Amino acid sequence: MNRFVRMTLAVGATLALTQALAVTRGGTLVYGRYADSLFLDPVLNDANLDIWILTNLYDTLLQPSSNGKGVQPGLATNYTVSSDGRSLKLTLRPGIKFADGSAITAQDVKWSLDRARKPDNGDWSGSLASIDSITASGGTVTLALKRPDPTLPAALATFNAAIMPQKLFEAAPGKNDAEKAKAFAEKPIGSGPFVLSDWKRGSSMTLKRNPYYWKKGADGKALPYLDAIRFEIIPDDNTRILKLQSGEIQGAEFIPLARVNELKANPKLNMQLFPSTKVNNILMNNRPKLNNGSANPLSDVRVRQALNYATNKDALIQIVTYGTGKPMKSYMSSTTPLYDTTQKGYPYDLAKAKQLLAAAGFANGFEVSCLATSGSADDLALLTALQQMWGAVGVRLKIEQLDAASKTARYRANDFQMRTAAWTNDINDPSQITTYYAIYDNVESVHTGFKNAELEKIFAQSQQETSRVKRAAQYRQIQSIYMNAAPIVFLYETPYPVALQKNVKGFVQIPLGNNIFTETYLDK
Amino acid sequence: MRATYVLKRLLQIIPTFIAVMVIVFLLVRLLPGDPASAILGDRATPEIIERTKRELGLDRPIPVQFLLFAERLLHGDLGESSSLKVPVLRLVAERLPVTLFLTVYAAVLGVILAVPLAVLAAVRRNTWVDSLIRGIFQVGLSLPVFYVALQFLTLLGAKLAWFPIGGYGEGLGGHLYHLFLPALTLGFNLAAILLRTLRSAILEVLTAEYVEFARSKGLKSAVVMSRHVLRNAMISTVTLLGLNVGALIGGAVITESVFAIPGVGRLMIDAIFGRDYPVIQGLTLVFAVLVSLVFLVTDLVHARLDPRVEHA
Numbered sequence: 123m124n125r126f127v128r129m130t131l132a133v134g135a136t137l138a139l140t141q142a143l144a145v146t147r148g149g150t151l152v153y154g155r156y157a158d159s160l161f162l163d164p165v166l167n168d169a170n171l172d173i174w175i176l177t178n179l180y181d182t183l184l185q186p187s188s189n190g191k192g193v194q195p196g197l198a199t200n201y202t203v204s205s206d207g208r209s210l211k212l213t214l215r216p217g218i219k220f221a222d223g224s225a226i227t228a229q230d231v232k233w234s235l236d237r238a239r240k241p242d243n244g245d246w247s248g249s250l251a252s253i254d255s256i257t258a259s260g261g262t263v264t265l266a267l268k269r270p271d272p273t274l275p276a277a278l279a280t281f282n283a284a285i286m287p288q289k290l291f292e293a294a295p296g297k298n299d300a301e302k303a304k305a306f307a308e309k310p311i312g313s314g315p316f317v318l319s320d321w322k323r324g325s326s327m328t329l330k331r332n333p334y335y336w337k338k339g340a341d342g343k344a345l346p347y348l349d350a351i352r353f354e355i356i357p358d359d360n361t362r363i364l365k366l367q368s369g370e371i372q373g374a375e376f377i378p379l380a381r382v383n384e385l386k387a388n389p390k391l392n393m394q395l396f397p398s399t400k401v402n403n404i405l406m407n408n409r410p411k412l413n414n415g416s417a418n419p420l421s422d423v424r425v426r427q428a429l430n431y432a433t434n435k436d437a438l439i440q441i442v443t444y445g446t447g448k449p450m451k452s453y454m455s456s457t458t459p460l461y462d463t464t465q466k467g468y469p470y471d472l473a474k475a476k477q478l479l480a481a482a483g484f485a486n487g488f489e490v491s492c493l494a495t496s497g498s499a500d501d502l503a504l505l506t507a508l509q510q511m512w513g514a515v516g517v518r519l520k521i522e523q524l525d526a527a528s529k530t531a532r533y534r535a536n537d538f539q540m541r542t543a544a545w546t547n548d549i550n551d552p553s554q555i556t557t558y559y560a561i562y563d564n565v566e567s568v569h570t571g572f573k574n575a576e577l578e579k580i581f582a583q584s585q586q587e588t589s590r591v592k593r594a595a596q597y598r599q600i601q602s603i604y605m606n607a608a609p610i611v612f613l614y615e616t617p618y619p620v621a622l623q624k625n626v627k628g629f630v631q632i633p634l635g636n637n638i639f640t641e642t643y644l645d646k
Numbered sequence: 647m648r649a650t651y652v653l654k655r656l657l658q659i660i661p662t663f664i665a666v667m668v669i670v671f672l673l674v675r676l677l678p679g680d681p682a683s684a685i686l687g688d689r690a691t692p693e694i695i696e697r698t699k700r701e702l703g704l705d706r707p708i709p710v711q712f713l714l715f716a717e718r719l720l721h722g723d724l725g726e727s728s729s730l731k732v733p734v735l736r737l738v739a740e741r742l743p744v745t746l747f748l749t750v751y752a753a754v755l756g757v758i759l760a761v762p763l764a765v766l767a768a769v770r771r772n773t774w775v776d777s778l779i780r781g782i783f784q785v786g787l788s789l790p791v792f793y794v795a796l797q798f799l800t801l802l803g804a805k806l807a808w809f810p811i812g813g814y815g816e817g818l819g820g821h822l823y824h825l826f827l828p829a830l831t832l833g834f835n836l837a838a839i840l841l842r843t844l845r846s847a848i849l850e851v852l853t854a855e856y857v858e859f860a861r862s863k864g865l866k867s868a869v870v871m872s873r874h875v876l877r878n879a880m881i882s883t884v885t886l887l888g889l890n891v892g893a894l895i896g897g898a899v900i901t902e903s904v905f906a907i908p909g910v911g912r913l914m915i916d917a918i919f920g921r922d923y924p925v926i927q928g929l930t931l932v933f934a935v936l937v938s939l940v941f942l943v944t945d946l947v948h949a950r951l952d953p954r955v956e957h958a
Binding site for chain 1: 677678679680683684685686687688689690691692694695697701729730731732737740741796799800803804807810811812813814903904905906908912913916919920921
C-alpha cells in the first residue's frame with residue numbers, strides 16, 4: 123500500500139467517522155400522506171397505500187436493495203441455491219426478535235411463508251408458488267422447490283413474504299385466517315424497524331421505534347434513529363404543501379409535478395425526486411373488433427406503431443411532468459432489473475407515422491377514443507396534447523372521462539379502445555410486469571388482448587433460467603418483440619416526488635415505492 | 647300537546663328511513679363497477695375478483711343481499727366496510743362527532759357573523775355601511791368554498807401563522823383552535839345566506855305597527871330591536887339555518903378535504919370512489935336520521951318563536 127492510498131483511506135475513514143458522529147438520534151418525524159392505509163396484513167392486502175409502508179412494520183428474510191436492482195440481507199444473513207436450482211437455503215440472523223421482544227424462530231418463518239403461499243390466501247400467493255415444501259431447523263430454513271425459480275430471492279424480499287409471529291397471530295380472535303388477520307392487523311406485531319402504536323383512521327397513524335430491531339446504525343447502536351413517525355393524512359395537495367412550508371410537518375409525499383420546481387427553489391426544503399418503477403402509458407385494445415361490433419383500426423400493428431411515432435414524448439414530458447419524466451423505451455421502467463439498455467423506443471417521427479398509416483389504409487386518419495380518469499389534471503393535459511399531436515397525422519382523439527371505478531369496470535369488460543394507465547413494480551424482478559403486460563392468460567395482457575406465442579415461450583423459459591446472463595438475453599428478446607408489436611403507446615417514466623424539510627436526512631423511497639424510514643434522522 | 651307532536655314526528659322518520667334504505671341499496675348497485683374491482687384495482691385476475699365478490703357476499707341475488715342487509719340493520723349492525731375491513735358503526739362513531747362539531751361550530755360562527763351585521767345593514771340601510779356588508783358577503787357567496795378555504799389557509803394559516811393548517815387537534819381547546827378556519831369557511835358561506843334574508847326581514851318588521859307602538863311607548867331602540875324586531879325577523883332565518891345545517895352535515899366534503907379533517911364527508915367520498923357499499927349505505931341512513939332530527943328541531947324552534955304555528 124503506497125502512502126497516497128493510505129492517506130486517502132485515512133481521510134475516508136475520518137469522513138465516515140465524522141458522518142457517523144453527526145447522526146442524531148430521537149425525535150418524531152411528521153410525514154404527510156395523501157391517503158390513509160387500509161389494512162395492515164401483509165398477505166391479504168393489495169393496495170399501495172399499505173404496501174408502501176408495510177416494510178416499516180414487518181421485516182422480510184431478504185430486503186429489496188435501495189437501487190431497486192437486487193436484494194440484500196434482512197432477517198436472513200444469506201441464502202444459497204443448490205446447483206440444480208431445486209432448493210434454497212436461508213440462514214437466519216442470530217438473536218432476531220419481534221417487536222414484543224419474543225424470539226423469531228425458524229418455525230415462525232416456515233409458518234409465515236406457508237401462510238403466504240397458500241393458494242387462495244390473498245392475491246400474492248403466486249409469487250411463492252414454486253415452493254414445494256419448507257423445513258425449519260435451528261437457524262436454517264430450507265425451501266424445496268418444484269422447479270428452479272430465479273425470481274424467488276426477490277419474492278422473499280417482497281411485503282407478502284413478511285415474517286409474522288405465529289403464536290400471536292393464532293391467538294388473535296376469529297374463526298379463520300381472514301378474521302384473525304383483521305384482528306391482528308389492528309395492532310400488528312412484526313419485526314420491522316417500527317411498530318404501530320396508534321391509528322386514528324383517516325387522520326393519523328403513529329409508529330414507534332422497535333427497540334428489538336436487528337440492524338445497526340452508523341453510530342454502532344441499533345436502528346432506527348427516530349423515536350417515532352407520525353403519518354398525517356392530508357388529501358389536498360395544496361394543504362399538504364402549506365403544512366410543509368409552515369413547518370407543521372417535515373415531509374410530504376406525492377407533490378404534484380407542477381409544483382416541483384417551485385419547491386426546489388425553496389431554501390428551507392429538500393425537493394427529492396426518487397427514481398421509481400413507474401411507467402405511464404396508454405393501453406390500446408388490440409382486438410380486431412370492439413365490444414360494440416365495429417372494426418378496430420388499432421388491431422393493425424402499423425397503426426399502433428404510427429401512433430407511437432406520432433407521439434412527441436419530449437414535449438409531453440415538459441407539458442405533463444414539468445420536465446421531471448424521461449421517455450419510456452421498454453414496457454418496463456429503466457429501474458427494473460434486466461431492463462434492456464439497448465432498446466430505442468419510438469422516436470418522434472411524423473413522416474414515418476404518416477407512411478405507416480397510409481400503408482394500413484388510414485391515409486386520412488380515423489377517430490379513436492380514450493378513457494381518462496375524471497378529475498385527473500394529468501390525464502387531461504396528456505390527452506389534449508395528444509389530440510394536437512395525433513391530429514397532425516389525421517387521427518381524431520376523443521376523450522371520455524370516467525371516475526376510476528367506472529373506468530376499471532369498462533376496462534375489465536374490454537369495453538374500451540384506449541385508456542390511460544400507469545404501473546409500478548411490487549417486486550424487484552421483471553417477471554411481474556411482464557406477466558401483466560405481455561402474457562395473455564393472466565389478465566389478457568392488461569386487457570389489450572395482445573398475444574404473442576414466441577414471447578410467451580421465451581418468458582416460460584426465463585421463469586426457470588438460473589443464469590442471470592441467459593435470463594438477461596431472454597428479456598432482451600421479450601422487450602424487443604413487445605416494442606415491435608406496440609400493444610401500448612409508450613409515454614414516460616416518472617419519479618416519486620417527495621418534499622422534506624432540510625433537516626430530514628436518510629429517508630428513501632425505493633423504486634418499488636416502499637417508504638424506508640430505517641435510517642432516517644432529524645439533523646440538529 | 648308538544649310531546650305527542652314530537653313523538654309523531656319521530657315516528658314519521660321511520661318510513662323516511664325505510665325509503666332511504668331501499669333507494670340507497672339499489673342506487674349503489676346501479677353504479678358502474680363494484681366493490682371487488684374497486685378494492686383490487688386494475689390488476690386483479692377474474693378469479694381473484696370472483697373470489698372477493700364471494701367473500702363480500704356480492705355473488706348472491708340482490709333480494710337476498712337486501713334481506714341480509716335489512717336483517718343486520720334490525721340488530722343495529724351496519725355491516726363491515728369492504729375496503730377498510732372494520733365495522734361501519736365504528737367508522738361512524740369515530741368520524742361523525744368530528745363533522746357534527748364542525749357543523750355546529752360553523753353554524754355558531756355563521757350566526758355570530760350574520761345577526762349583528764344584518765342588524766347594522768338594516769339600520770343603516772342604503773348607506774355605504776349597508777353596501778359594504780352586503781358586498782362582502784355577496785362576493786363570499788359567489789366564491790367557491792375550496793377557494794375561500796385556501797385563501798384563509800394561506801393568509802391566516804401560512805402567512806400570519808395564527809391558526810394551524812388543517813387537522814383536528816386534541817381536546818376541546820384543540821378542536822376549537824384547529825377547526826376555526828374550516829368553521830369560518832363554512833360559517834362565512836352560511837352567514838352570507840342568512841344575512842340577506844335576515845336584513846330584508848328586519849326591514850319589513852321595522853315598518854310594522856307594533857314596532858312603531860313599542861317605540862312610542864318609549865322603549866330603548868336596543869330593546870325594541872332585540873325583543874320585537876329580531877325575534878320576529880328570525881323566524882324565516884331559523885328555517886333557512888335549519889335547512890342549511892342539514893345540508894352541511896353531509897356537504898362539508900370539500901372543506902374536510904382541504905383542511906384534512908377526518909369527518910364523515912370525506913369518508914363518504916372515499917366510500918363512493920371505492921364503491922364501499924356498506925359504508926355508503928350506513929352513512930346515508932345516518933345522514934337521513936340526522937337531517938330529519940335537525941328539521942324537527944328547526945320546526946320546534948320556529949314554533950317557539952312564532953306562537954301562531956300550530957303543532958298539528
